[in-house]
Amino acid sequence: MPSRARIRSTIASYGQASESMRELRAFHKALADVTRLRMVERLAGSSATVTELIEHVQLSQPLVSWHLRTLKAAGLVETRRSGREVICSLRAEAFARYAKRQRELLGLGVSS
Numbered sequence: 001m002p003s004r005a006r007i008r009s010t011i012a013s014y015g016q017a018s019e020s021m022r023e024l025r026a027f028h029k030a031l032a033d034v035t036r037l038r039m040v041e042r043l044a045g046s047s048a049t050v051t052e053l054i055e056h057v058q059l060s061q062p063l064v065s066w067h068l069r070t071l072k073a074a075g076l077v078e079t080r081r082s083g084r085e086v087i088c089s090l091r092a093e094a095f096a097r098y099a100k101r102q103r104e105l106l107g108l109g110v111s112s
Helices: 004-015 019-030 034-045 050-057 061-073 092-105
Strands: 077-082 085-090
Touching: 019 061, 019 092, 034 050, 034 061, 034 077, 034 085, 050 061, 050 085, 061 077
Parallel strands: none
Antiparallel strands: 077 085
């Protein structure tokens, strides 16, 4: 169990992180879950309805919606309504943007 001082230090260092670092953290956190990775994998092929995602990941609608909110908050997925259906699409440009930002923040340079 970490000490209280260690916890305070961790919280303080997170508060001092730049906006870019926090965005990058949200990106990685969104992809750190196997279910969300499976959803991203499905959306990489083409857009899908929430019903199709439910069938793909074999979870309930509330759980799929919860995972979608996390992916949307990270800017990786966008949704639109078509009648009663919600259609989800992957924002491929977001992955390229985060990859570039990550290389810059880590000092790895930017490749063309």
